[in-house]
Amino acid sequence: MYYIGIDIGGMSIKGGLVDENGVVYAKKSVVTNAQAHYSAIVKDIADLCVSLVEEKGLTTADITAVGMGIPGTINSKTGVITYANNINFEKVPIVKEFRKHIDVPTFIGNDANVAALGEQRFGAGKGYNDVIVVTLGTGIGTGIVVDGKLMEGKMGAGAEGGHIGIKIGGEPCSCGKRGCWEAYASATALIRQTKRAIEKHPDSLMVKFAEEEGKVSGKTAFLAAREDDAAGKAVVNAYIRYVAEGIISHVNLFRPDVVLIGGGISNEGDYLMERIQRRVNRYSYGGHRNPRVLVRKAELKNDAGMLGAVALCL
């Protein structure tokens, strides 16, 4: 059976023709015409679907269902986008509009949630029913799969794990609150922490690595820490403590099988995962008496949203 997964982003819309096992037969993308009326954007998506099936020598009659991941607040039950930050979507009945073009069952979800479902079905969470995916990027995105299903909150407004508090009254967050996890454990936060440390320790190896890369990035402190630089290690240790703190809150609430970490920072691999795992083992509620929660790297990268959109249909 053939499904189409659509990953709508502020810059581009990616689509894939995929089967129920997550095998990808065709993949294409178009630029997001973000300022256009929603009907024009939906038309672009329908055209993308046609072009995907044609590449495989099929027609839209061969499609069993279409899934879409959308960056915003989504009511998956009514098929309406409440609002999307980066695109001109507000109260958009996208499922109804899309089915004017291609009339097959169509499912929608928030992009971070959908990507989590993709990891659970087809990625590093395969075989587990209870999976949390944490994306450490510009912000922190979280997707929460409970008993094989997305936990999205009322009208899709939940699963905003980046905005749980970890330090009351702490760093200001873009959401208007202070002390959110995102304000301490996103890549953006790590870069800020690294810059502050460089100012205090101009002799740190971090300076060298930042000069080589031409900027301070999420890698700078890790590169220095791996070479045993004291200031670099201090930044990384504090950062890992911040990341683990939010993960432990999620573990205590959801007690999943596995927490998957994605986003640019996850490229630090085992160095990062092992250190987080140790803190999760030590500080999660109930210690060894409670079931162990694994910390692993997410696998699907850029395809997570597209594959997760397919998983929405299954």
Added chain:
Amino acid sequence: MYYIGIDIGGMSIKGGLVDENGVVYAKKSVVTNAQAHYSAIVKDIADLCVSLVEEKGLTTADITAVGMGIPGTINSKTGVITYANNINFEKVPIVKEFRKHIDVPTFIGNDANVAALGEQRFGAGKGYNDVIVVTLGTGIGTGIVVDGKLMEGKMGAGAEGGHIGIKIGGEPCSCGKRGCWEAYASATALIRQTKRAIEKHPDSLMVKFAEEEGKVSGKTAFLAAREDDAAGKAVVNAYIRYVAEGIISHVNLFRPDVVLIGGGISNEGDYLMERIQRRVNRYSYGGHRNPRVLVRKAELKNDAGMLGAVALCL
């Protein structure tokens, strides 16, 4: 139809004969023989059931199902208690053991979770599908109902909202971590905060109220704050900020319809609820664009566990 709800506590075991609408026909309790072998405790529970149905002139053949709330980690799928802190239960197949005495469908759950289900079905959460119950007592208990069902985590080890972090590296918590919500927003924490404030402000009205009651309690600072005492107001305002902080984290993750507050502190009523509501409105993610979350007082008090145990059966 008749159901029996059992609320197992470290001190007593409460039972009720209840119908599907939550009408209670009989209510009894026995002392928990906490040090006995589990088979003796289960026998006591079965005897309690017999005594409940006899009071109404029925037999155990009239019981449709039995539900039990248990203080510990519960595997509701296998019917086995992983462990219970206050009772001599470890790896106890309580459902199997109970059905040796009364062979009807029997359901078990963690006591805090079950009490939340009771509030959602029969109490202040009636009519809502997504309900969080927060009990501010010696610790903080949380029960989370998503789409009408308990969210318990793997092997019942989730929904430990008292142990989400709100201040990394902060006050030590009984769980071994620092900065847990429970360490700031439980009644125990409020009493500690009140005592500290009294030491600094020996002229505060809090001193008078503590003397009248013969001790510092969860009420002391509220009594003073209501009479406009500056130090009392400072304690209450800080405490409300702590309570709201943890609630906002829960709102951002679950976006429920309503958060119900129970436990001794909830007797502060509207004074407390309105102030928490204001912070939740202001600081929850997405502000007014996201669905509003109500903050209300829980209703069922001591019957929540027993009625929730019945709700497990429905």
